[in-house]
Amino acid sequence: MNPEQLPKELTNLVNWSVTELGKVIQSELGEKGFDRIESLRQYVKTEEGEKLHGLLKIKSDLSQLSRQDQYAIAHSFALMLELINSCESAYRTHRLREDTKIMTEEGHSFGHIIHVLTAHPTESRNPDIIYYFKKIQKLLEKHLVNEEEKDTTELFALLKITWRIPMSKQRKPTVMDEAEYIYSLALHEDVMRVFIDQTAQKLPFYIRSWVGGDKDGHPGVNEKTLLGSLQMARQFLLRWIQDKFSSFMKDLEPLAHTFGKHQSEMEHLLSLAASIRKLLTQLKKIRAGDSKKVKALQKNLDQLLADYQRFLGIESSVLYEVRLLLKIFPGLVVPLELREEASLVHEALQSPLRKSAISRMLQLLGKIASENDPRFYVRGFVLSQTESAKDLIAGVQLVEKYLGKARLPVIPLFESAHSLSSSVSIVEEFLKNSVRRKYIENLWSKKFEVMLGYSDSAKENGSFPSRFLIYSAIRELEKVIKTHGFEPVFFHGSGGSVERGGGSIQEQTEWWPHSALNTVKMTVQGEMIYRNYSSPEILRSQLDRLESARDLSQKKEDRFESPRARKDLLTLSQFVQQSYQELLKEPAFLQLIETATPYIFLKDLKLGSRPAKRQGSVDIKHLRAIPWVLCWTQTRILFPSWWGIGSFWRNLNEEGKIHYIRAFVESSLFRSYIKLLGFTLEKVELEIFAMYLHSSELPKEVAEQMVQRFTEEYEQCRLAVREITGEESLLWYRPWLETSIALRSPLIHPLNILQLIALKEKDVTLLRETVTGVASGMLTTG
Template sequence: RLLDDADVFPDLDATLRRRFPDEPYRRRFGAIAERLRRTRHHLTGDPGPTGGRYDGPAELLDDLAVIQRALVADGLARVATGSVQDFRWQVETFGFHLAELEVRQHAAVHRAAAAALAAASAQGIPTRPDAEVGVGVTLGEVLETFRAIDRVRKRFGAAAAGRVVVSFTERVADVTDVLDLAEVAIGPAARDIDVVPLFESAVALESADGVLGPILADGRYRRHLEGRGNRQEVMLGYSDSNKESGFLAANWQLHRAQAALVAVADAAGVELTIFHGRGGTVGRGGGRLDRAVLGQPRGTVRGRLKVTEQGEVVASRYGNPAIALRHLELLAGAVIIADAEDRAGPGALGDGSRISKDDPGQRSSSGQVTAVDHGLMDRLATASAAAYRSLVYDDPGFAAFFRQLTPIDVLTTMRLGSRPASRSSRHADDEFGIERLRAIPWGFAWAQARVEVPGWYGLGTAVDTLVRDEGPAALERLGVLYRSWPYLTAVIDHAELAIARSDFGVARRYAAFARADGDAERWRRIEDEYARTAEVILAITGRSRLLATSPAIARAIALRNPDIDTLSELQVGRLARLRSLPADAPGRADLERLVRLTVSGIAAGLQVTG
């Protein structure tokens, strides 16, 4: 390799020989550094020579492998397995692209684009790139997206892009449409596209296995999948189901969906990776990720985990290197434990097993998680969803109550995400309708008002209903399951965190904004459910106070709250003034800016947005 370096970089080789005449490894790394500089010039478009660059990270990995073998042969194994191996791991992990770019689009947009192409072909007329196939989306833009994916792959490597997440996947055509569009846009390179169905809503989660089964059985798609190593990724959204059904019901829907999807993939001989679309708040799947991993159904991990880290979660988990290392250690440990237990068999490691939709008799550390327990969770989820929906959806006055209680009117004017706060509507007066409001501003608004309704509402009523119908033994069984079944442990602990972060002393100041008929009763229902849920959490866990086993979290909340309370008080006062001013009032812009600053401050203090 040193001779090759001399041929490609003669001037550099002469310089390195003068500086390091007896250090061949230094000279080799000097040449590698020069190749990387030229690679960077090529990838970024910076001025500078590009000849002799790496065509891809595989070439760099080959160079490092040769160096490692030579170091071992020279008796320098410690160096080979130390800093050189660290460098090799970085290249394997990040390549030349750092992070993969994934594309997400609604199935209806792809459906309309495919239909437009088919119609033009049938009529023998040219396609119209400016034809609208979605709100603000043209056919040309859809096709150009696939061309952009292809350009990224060619420039930065195959690992840089290629996954297309299809939201609202409902049928086989929703994945084959992607392949059709990709073939039109990039021809044979379409074989490198990975289609990722996304299931978000409560209905979608319940029917996810019924959708995936026919997809994997489709002849054309299966041939495509074989070319991708018979590996399929499916994304599950944690937000919409919670907003539709409430905390407990959504968690149980997600749990059942994972087990069902794995069963379908296993039957088809396909390796499934579940991509968890979690957010920062408990209502969007936030909380201790390691505990959530251990609570997943059996067979859903298998050494692979993919999860979104969004917004404030990135800063809180990775902003401090020590905290980042600890978080990754816990997460990696959870994946290893889950994978080992899956391989060894349920209960073999003495840890709590994970329940399966089709195999509920998995062992826990204190016995069986039985089909009876499975039914118990079904009943809890049903009762919880009924309580939640009766508050949020069955009451026609709730949307107006929510608009007054929370600062949602301010949040929707802030540029906080890639999508508008509400899905499109022809009716301007329906801007904040609960059905159309996206899950992120929904959760963010409740957090700002210091009452995380999406993280616990309905749990207390569900448990009370169960105990009333089935007696105290049901509560005792929940206590046993909490201590022995990681899934229920994670669910209850996450609800406990959301309850502990809610501050009704402050929240009542926001509730004072809601003065319409029935608003006092709506607020009373929320307060009653809060007290009820806190009580059942203590009863299930057997503890005397919230966060008794999480003193660090309890202390952090206690330390932060005084400052957050001050910001909340400031926000309430300025929000009252802002809402009393006409849209064109002098000074309104300054007042809006101040309220937005309080939003940012409260979010930073709570470490929660949406």
């Protein structure tokens, strides 16, 4: 580990802010409490403090403390890790401001980028703590501009407030809580500037939301949440427009007393402006026929824009921006994506007398949109667990029933190994019918959209098999859809963590075909919304990287690996899938999930409005993908990303290994996976996982056997990465990241230890704080 690999500005910022946090802790807990935390911080950074016997000693010591003292330690380390995250975000924002490059039409190819913002239970932090840490980040950004002006008093005051606020959520959020959180970030004034600038440069960027429309497995979603989510977005957007329009009217006031030949023109402008103001007032509440009023607003605005330009010979920049916003949000809302399980869509069609929630949602959409395009309010109808063309046909029929025609695109979600393998035949069968093809041509803008589920496929099969299944499906689907003359759109249902298809923009997109980069559509979930939208500079950077990935893709031909490499990757995928699934079926492993992870307390964590698990026994099928990954993130083992790779490598002869070393050079899929694999392995802490096993109710011999098996697999996996890449470091491509992980990892250890105490004592308050703290340290809940 070499701290010098990190920028000096960042390390100075961390040292300053953590020192101030130490002063807050000292003022709150006194010298004794502060010394205890500082000694613990220093000890875990030593080699002794990271070994199992050292960790168990800490556990023994902390077990003797009162619940109040245990919570104070957990809160201290959780705040410290979140403060380090704020330092990193502030530094990144600062650097991006310094390196800002204005994108031009010539600089990038055109295409759409769409973020679908979701509220899956991945954001564990208390909304109040997020509010204050955003203020802290702004203060840190200011400090980086001028280091001589350290606002130590303000930083101390803000940290003092955060000390009084739990890091974790104290109540289960409602769907509307999640909508407010998402829109407060994504429709913040600073972010609105990004939407406007991107569109003005003909690099359109759009957002959608699942909050309020994602019915699949969510008993709290119905027509009321659909309307509530649209209404909340409307409030944010209207507020922005009204502020802009007030500014325009203020500029217009001095001209109100124009005399002579211009008087009638001025009166006309004022009359138009008055009608727009009236429409804005009428649009505050979304009712049946809302689209007619939005359309009238657009028409009047266009007229005012043109008449103003004729009157003065110049364009109103304020009105122009308002008009751009209405192009970005033509329904004056953030459009939703509806989702329901395919089998329940069939049931909805067969039960005409008792309308299901999804039926009522579509019926409400029809009333709001009236004869205008419902896609201004809802962009698509996603069918989860699509297993046949009959599922898609049922989706179309349900849309026709409540919207008159198939005016809403029906989107299959392929997420299981079976559905991904069958996806091409399902789509082919659906597209055989000429009537359905006319729907796509006339009502769906000649685009056929497919959603690819990374989370559930990875939970079922392991990370590499999941990516290989999606990689295989996407290329064949592209051919089939293009053969019928339609544009394929691939909706990537990935998450923030590697285990759910996440990773850097480069690693995520490197293996996508051209068409997947023409319209980039991807989910942004939970805490990743905050990471991406906490500053406009970070958001712009993400968009610029996607644009660059598109440009790079268009400059090179889609290059398929050789038949030999393709066969080798298939062999690897099948081996890992089998090895992973065999482990999941072991009774001892199911016992491990229940007794050595926070699984049984998922309902107490208050992570999200959606149930953390489906009804049923403790098994993989009933556990949702995100809480599944949460278990392995919290225990620091992250095994779905790497299990099976090590044993596969161990069984290869030298000639076989050479084939995979060549595949690393030749295959973008394999290369991106190996890079993500190195990143994941660097974050794994076997000693922490071993402590969870030894502290659980597992029989001692079973725990020992599990520790040995995971250790052997892990070490073999590390060896595989080194031999495939020819590099000693697992993060050879980002050395600073290796340093960052090594510096922050020991600071998470006390939280894991306190979590084990909380699990044993059934101390839910302490458990919540430790889960949130570990998530801050790992940069993802799940």
